[in-house]
Amino acid sequence: MTSPQDPDPDVDMDMDNLGIHVDDIENAAIVPAKRRKLAIKPTVERAVSVLYDRGALPEELGRLIDLVTLRSHLDQASLGSLIRNLYPAGKIDKDIVLKVVGALGHGQRKPSLPLQSLLLRWLVMVYHLLGSSAAVLFQAYAVIFNLLDTAAIRPQLCHLLALITRRKHVRPFRIQSILSLARQTGSDPALLGLLRVFKNYYPEIIVGEVTKGRAAAFKHPDLQWRVRLDEIRNQHMEHREDGIRNGFAVNHVLAGKLNRSKLSVIPHVHTPHSHENSVTLEEIEDAESFVENLDKLELPAQLVAILADPLLQKLMLLRPNAEGFSRISNWVTGCLIDVAGGDADPSLLLDLVDIVHDYVVCTKSLPPVFLAFFRTFFRMWDGRDKREAVLDTLSYVPISDDEGYQQIIGPLEQSILDGTPDSQLAILDFHTRLLRRWRVLMETSNNLPPSLRPSISALISHVNKLALTLTQTSPTVGTHLAILDFYQLTAALFSTRPLLPRVEISIPPPLLVYTLHFGHSLPVLARLCGILAVYKRAWESLMAPPTPRPLTPHEHGQIAVFNGFLMDLCNCLWRSRALAITDLNSQGCRIPRALEPVLAGYLRDMDAELALASAFGLSHAPVLSMQAIAYVREREDEQDGIRARHAGPVTQASLAQLQTRGGLVLNWHDYRAGVLGHLEKNGFGGVSELMYNTMKNLMKGKK
Structure with missing residues (x-):
């Protein structure tokens, strides 16, 4: 060079x-x-x-x-x-x-x-x-x-x-x-x-001693020239990796040493036993020739090349071959045996994880052979190396009660969970990705297994426990938002009416809802309210005529609990009746009754005018009070001739007194509706969405 x-x-x-x-x-x-x-x-x-x-x-x-x-x-x-x-x-x-x-x-x-x-x-x-x-x-x-x-x-x-x-x-x-x-x-x-x-x-034509020389x-x-070329092309960001592969042509590289190290264990596509009338993958150059010869294509000698070759992947997807997948399974199993017996370096398994991940992401499917691979892999894995690749690969687990989620989640968690919030959040993120892909599959496929409903229910039930654990081990805003990512997905799943006959509505645990509601983050509260509003629409769709299906016994038991969520949150945010249990369906946020006078006494010591019933409303709640007074300030700035400004927090009595002193003219109902609009304008529309979908007087006003 x-x-x-x-x-x-x-x-x-x-x-x-x-x-x-x-x-x-x-x-x-x-x-x-x-x-x-x-x-x-x-x-x-x-x-x-x-x-x-x-x-x-x-x-x-x-x-x-x-x-x-x-x-x-x-x-x-x-x-x-x-x-x-x-x-x-x-x-x-x-x-x-x-x-x-x-x-x-x-x-x-x-x-x-x-x-x-x-x-x-x-x-x-x-x-x-x-x-x-x-x-x-x-x-x-x-x-x-x-x-x-x-x-x-x-x-x-x-x-x-x-x-x-x-x-x-x-x-x-x-x-x-x-x-x-x-x-x-x-x-x-x-x-x-x-x-x-x-x-x-044509091995049958060229024979004899002529090819036995040097x-x-x-x-x-x-x-060295190739290395410099790759560096230059990476600088120009023209290609993601050296030697981009044509999706409709085999990667014809004679020197296997040029491949990346993780691909060096994968044999390249080669079809030695071909005849005059056969067509091999090596001859395909574009999509047109691939389609024309699809039924005549010969399978290569090493089908495990499917893990790295895009053209062979397309062929196996369009022409599934049980014997072929059996050969791939035997090859993967052989690698596991070699590592377990000490005949191969353990790093081979990590290279296989990358290879399997690339294959699964490309084909959007996870065959049973790879589920078996991971079940064995978990016995040798430390739970940290290649964690992201493992979790992303397993998020393509098919919806099945027998072969997929139920068999993989136990060994997976045993390998990853180490008592730290990071490991728990990794498992939560895995479940979120898995459910998202299941939802896409349910919306696009008409041929789903009968185990769909119990599989979804089992996954949500498992995450319910994990989410409650995370609220204790990592009570941060980031953790709460990650939890809500999952439940926002479940709410969207249940509110899709064509999917209701296939799934069973499962609500979040009451303790989780109240923990997030009484948190210290407005984005968390707004998203929680928005998710509950979507859940409410899902229940209405399930019970509105014509009903897609009858309610299951489990759903019958959840309706009263869910109505309790709605009543308790409305009592806190809108009706100034926080922790009340006298209303229909109200559960008092499941606060022990013996604790209520203690909380009331604490508030009196802090502020003699503040009552426990109104302490969590739009004006006084720690996460809402700033937005509420900001709305009042905007209204005051819009009007001329105001002689007095409200000091906050706003109450029904303070608004009446403000008007007599020449301040803003605003009644109690319009004030609260205005705060909801202000929250929505600033990106916290979940609170107003829940109120407008739950409070009858607001529903009528909006109409």
Whole structure:
């Protein structure tokens, strides 16, 4: 690999502008060296330095290719230096590939053979980036093949042909041509390497001793060059990973060492036992050919390649194969046995977790083979390494009472839970993601298992206990909001009327509702009220004619508890009757009766005018009082001629007194409705949503 020269510190500020350097080189290319006024080599060195630093953008790459593929007055050393540093930072257009192919061969206007060798070497090194532009190489296969008798470029030609050869290119006359050249050259290793590629497609035709000689391995010409190319492309953020894979083509990489370490354990797609009329995955180049040959495609030798190859994943999804998944299961099981027996490094399991995660995210499915893998994996896992990948993968567990959630949640929690809030929050987040995906599945599928209802109920019941635990181990706003994320999802699930026949409404635990209600965060209170309002609509949908289904015994028992939530929160926030138990359905927020006089006495000591019944209303509640007085201030600022302002907190009596002193004219009902509107305007609409869906006088006023 050519290293760039250190740039001259005395050059101008435009030295890193590749376009300017290319302009100078293009001007010099049409002038003989003896007639140039300035030497061109320093300019070439600066261009090479820029290329090594940040690569060439598509337009710049096209101009440079023109320079190196057309005859000019530039010296061969400068042209070779440019070719060796052609790092493409963007897309390689098919016109560029066509120009390189057109520059090959003999002719007065062709580049010299050493430069052609460098151009072929460059094509090999950027082949994984060509994408659809590689079609030019397939179309020009005959042209490239017919140049094999040119010894100076034969090794590079063989390597390029090995990359682009497909079944349709392997023909008897070409096999005969290679055999003839091999005899003439004394079994050239490059030719034997190409012949072995041909043999992969037709092993029954190419036999005998001809392929047993020393053959080229077709390794990457310059791994350091590849590393620098990847760094440049990452800087330009053109691709997420080196060598983007076409979703409708096999990743044809001859050197497995180029793959990432975690993929090195996965065999690549290879179909050795093929015949004349069969179609292999290696021959598929686009979606059209994949669809046309879907029923004729042969499965590769190693089906476990499905974990890393997108085309094989599509084939197995469209043509499920029980034997194939059995082979994958045996391979995964073998890896587990090797690790457990000490024959393989434990890090192999973590690599497998990443591979399985990528597969599951790509296919949006978690086959039973991987559930079995994780059940064994949990016995060897410390619960920390690759935790996010494990949880994200298992969030695709299918809705099933037998194979999925019930069998996985116990071992999973035993591995992760260590008594810390972080581990508990990780499990909560897992359940939230799992339920979200189940909901998507329920809304998009008409063929769901009969165990759907008990599976959903079991999951929610499990999270109910986990949420109560978290309110004790981590009573923070972040934890409360994470808990509400889950219940907001359940509320949305139950309020979707087409899903009501399939699920059973399950409300949050009373202790959790009251704990969140009496918290110290307005966002928590607002979201809680909004969630309860959605739950209320779900109950109304279930009981409104025509009913989607009868209520279950469990739901009958929950209705009174849920009505108690609504009454208690309305008593606290709206009716100034906090902790009352005399109203229908009211539960007094389940505060022990012996505690009520203690709380009332504490409030009298703090403020003789503050009663326990109104201490949690819009005006006095710690999380609402600032918003309430802010609303009053806005009203006062809007009106002229006000002689007195309200000091707060607002009560029905204080509003009457304020009016007599020349203050704001506002009655008690309008004040509270205005506070609800103010909360909604500031992003806390859950409080008003619950009140307007529960209080009859507000319902009528809104109508």
